[in-house]
Amino acid sequence: MNIKSVNKLHYLIALIAVFTSIEANAQEEIITVKKDSIIPKKEESKKSEEDRNVMLNAANNTGPREVNIGLPASVGGIMIQENGMPVVHAFWPELPTRTWRQSVSLAKPGLTKLSEVAITQGELGFAVSSETKLGSDTPSYVGNISSSSFGWIKGDVNASGKIAKNLYYTAGIYANYDPQSINFKFTNWADRTQIYRAGLTKKFENGKGKISILYKYSKSASITSHALFRYKLDGKVEEIDGFKIGRDNYMLPNGRFKYLDIKSGEYKWMDAGGRDNESFAHTVDIIGDYKLKNDWNLNYLVRGRYSESVSFNIFPTGMTQATPESGFTVKETGEVYTGSANSMILSYTPRTPLKTFMARAEIKKKTDKHQWRFGLTESLYSVDNFTNNRSFYYQAAEADPRQLVRQGAATGNTDADGFYNYNVGGEHHNGFDNKLAVFGSDTWEISDKFSLSYGLNLRWEKLKGDHYLTPRTPGFTLADGERTKFDHDWFHIGGSISGVYKITPSFGALADFQYTENNGLLTSYSGNVTPNLPKTRSPLMGLGLYYNHPNVSVVTQFSYLTRNNYLTRLNLVNPTNSSQNQVETVYYDIETTGITADIIAKPFKGFQLHYLITYQTPVYKNYNFNAFGNSYTYNNNSVEGISKVLMEIDPSYTYKDFKFWASFRYFSKQYANLTNVLFFAPRWETFGGVNYKINDHFDIGATVVNFLNQRGVRGSISGAELITDPAPYNDRLMVGTFIRPFTVEASINFRF
Incomplete structure (x- = not known):
């Protein structure tokens, strides 16, 4: 079996099988994967000339694209690694893209395959991998400058070289200022991120290895936006007069929000466009490698990290039709308001101190028949009193919405500043999480026809801290309750085994089994209930066939996976009274089966066509909860926001120094609420571009995003989780996430 087939095998398994447990109230910055080729060894993959244009994100330029694989879209659920360990211990409250971006200061970017993550980290999923670029004998000066038709500016430079004998340097600056396509009134940028790097490398005189000390400082602020639209029962949406999807702002124009500080009990204001929405981190890595006796090789990492993380997000909830009797007035003028009024939730976490210590050591050796590896990882992470403050407010359903004050209603009245229900659903946890693991793996070439790869991860985890069980009634602060302690010791097993059998030189069979275990996270204790933390088991099985030909390569794969004890916190709206909100913690399982076919064809010189089709059937299991005095059950309902049919069509043509390419992604119908009565119609996401090598x-390069100029929305419909009768939603105003409008981007790369 050749390398290409193994590459596609692991990608296909990943498409069906990646999912991670998340908190539903986390900020929705999409962190996903780059589908680089995956070579059949234990290291991270390297970029190849056949990489497809799959990094492009239809939502924003913040991180890699979302890969729809049959489970809920995660927040930071795809691990991002740098120098062999995750860039953050836990993706919440600090999202990986706050401290990591793809950059010219990183070498060997790629994708770590599913089995590698299971063996080295004991987690299900796969990871974007990267290594800090180190200095060498040859001086190197590289950079990238990018911009777009909406004013996006990105500058990225790195210099590296030799200082003295066996002593080398590296230094880089990454700066991203992205307004995206929204005309915010309180800031010029939806994403504002800077990353600074510097490092020294010392090679040993005996030539057996080297050691490097690397420093990184990151600073980042980001804003997630929504769109207002008119919903149709056929799943399509229409723009309304005065609001352009993907262009107009649907956030309070002044960007100022009032909250009740859970810790101090003081009422405060935060400025979404200023430092109140800015996270920072300091990271020091010591990395090295050394040649041991008997052909064993050692590599290692020691990391110390301090960060202060901020989380800011706005969640739309119920839409109310305001009448003169509803009690709504415009905050700025005091005039009576009639029309559509949208209830919104502010979710805000001020800077939370986070401390992390990580280490990894690994020895490996290659023989004629085996590739042996043994290692140890350690990750200690402490959180100093994480809090998430909540407040509710109303705004008019319009572009640059006016804030509304409500008085005299039976429920949902605001204060004079226009806010209410302070800290309903507010969160707190405090403590540390320690993971210590040993792992080992081997690739065994049993014969010319049969090879077997296998590995095992044994992990001890200690989770200890405190939280509050006090109900989050309006006006809740930590002074209203007493801390409750928790203390857990868990033992987890993870690993994988996969085999490839060559029936003929160009045709063969594939089999894979993977298993991981987890229990809980510190964020599991953020709510006012003692979380249910039995062991979460995630078995994955896959069977497939491959065929290789010089002009065409095909892999088909059938996969089955299940995961129990998935945790989410739902921001629910009473379907009979849209002014009533409730946060409910829910545990459920997910079951997914799928079949995928992946084809790469090269019918003539310079032209390549990639085609991928996936059919999947993700469903909820054991999904039961109570809210507003009623019981709800969603067993066997399709997973919200996930398409059953996915297609990708990626043609490219290279002629001399030009490369022309396009990418078409098809998503079939997606259910927009838990009851499956509301849905979004099928849609296409499109990209195209040309690259030219000057010398x-x-x-x-030039890229066009959404060249069909679709005004699409996706995901879920806020406030509609419990709706069972879709009829009242026809022609109704709703709020949701969206794909970027038609955008032209340009870039220049240089290297000396």
Whole structure:
């Protein structure tokens, strides 16, 4: 079996099988994966000339695209690694893209396959991998400058080289200022991120290894936006007069929000466009490698990290039709308001101190028949009193919405500043999480026809801290309750085994089994209930066939996976009274089966066509909860926001120094609420571009995002989780996430 088939095998398994447990109230920054080729060894993959244009994100430029694989879209659920360990211990409250971006200061970017993550980290999923670029004998100066038709500016430079004998340096600056496509009134940028790097490398005189000390400082602020639209029962949406999807702002124009500080009990204001929405982190890595006796090789990492993380997000909830009797007035003028009024939730976490210590040591050796590896990882993470403050408010359903004050109603009245229900659903936890693991793996070439890869991860985890069980009634602060302690010791097993059998030189069979275990996270204790933390088991099985030909390569894969004890916190709206809100913690399982076919064809010189089709059937299991005095059951309902049919069509043509390419992604119907009575119609996401190599030092590129100029929405419909009768929602104003409008981007790369 050749390398290409193994590459596609692992990607296909990943498409069906990646999912991670998340908190539903986490900020929705999409962190996903780059589908680089995956070579059949234990290291991270390297980029190849056949990489497809799959990094492009239809939502934003913040991180890699979302890969729809049959489970709920995660927040930071895809691990991002740098120098062999995750860039953050836990994706909440600090999202990986706050401290990591793809950059010219990183070498060997790629994708770590599913089995590698299971063996080395004991987790289900796969990871974006990267290594800090180190200095060498040859000086290197590289950079990238990018911009877009909406004013996006990104600058990224790195310099590396030799200082003295066996002593080398590296230094880099990454700066991203992205307004996206929304005309916010309180800030010029939806994403504002800077990353600074510096490092020294010392090679040993005996030539057996080297050691490097690397420093990184990151600072980041981001804003997630929504769109207002008119919903149709056929799943399509229409723009309304005065609001352009993907262009107009649907956040309070002044960007100022009032909250009740859970810790101090003081009422405060936060500025979404200023430092109140800015996280920072300091990271020091010591990395090295050394050649041991008997052909064993050692590599290691020691990391110390301090960060202060901020979380800011706005969640739309119920839409109310305001009448003169409803008690709504415009905050700025005091005039009576009639029309559509949208209830909104502010979710805000001020800077939370986070401390992390990580280490990894690994020895490996290659023989004629085996690739042995043994290692140890350690990750200690402490949180100093994480809090999430909540407040509710109303705004008019319009572009640059006016804030509304409500008085005299039976429920949902605001204060004079226009806010109410302070800290309903507010969160707190405090403590530490320690993971210590040993792992080992081997690739065994049993014969010319049969090879077997296998590995095992044994992990001890200690989770200890405190939280509050006090109900989050309006006006809740920590002074209203007493801390309750928790203390857990868990033992987890993870690992994988996969085999490839060559029936003929170009045709063969594939089999894979993977298993991981987990229990809980510190964030599991954020709510006012003692979380249910039995062991979460995630078995994955896959069977497939492959065929290789010089002009066409095909892999088909059938996969089955299940995961129990998935945790989410739902922000629910009473279907009979949209002014009533409730946060409910829910545990459920997910079961997914799928079949995927992946084809790469090269019918003539310079042209390549990639085609991928996936059919999947993700469903909820054991999904039961109570809210507003009623019981709800969603067993066997399709997973919200997930398409059953996915297609990708990626043609490219290279002629001399030009490369022309396009990417078409198809998503079938997606259910927009838990009851499956509301849905979004099928949609396409489209990209296209051209790259030109000017000479050995410069190349330029142009990309068009959404060249069909679709005004699409996706995901879920806020406030509609409990709706069972869709009829009242026809022609109704709703709020949701969206894909970027037609955008032109350009870039220039240089290297000396």
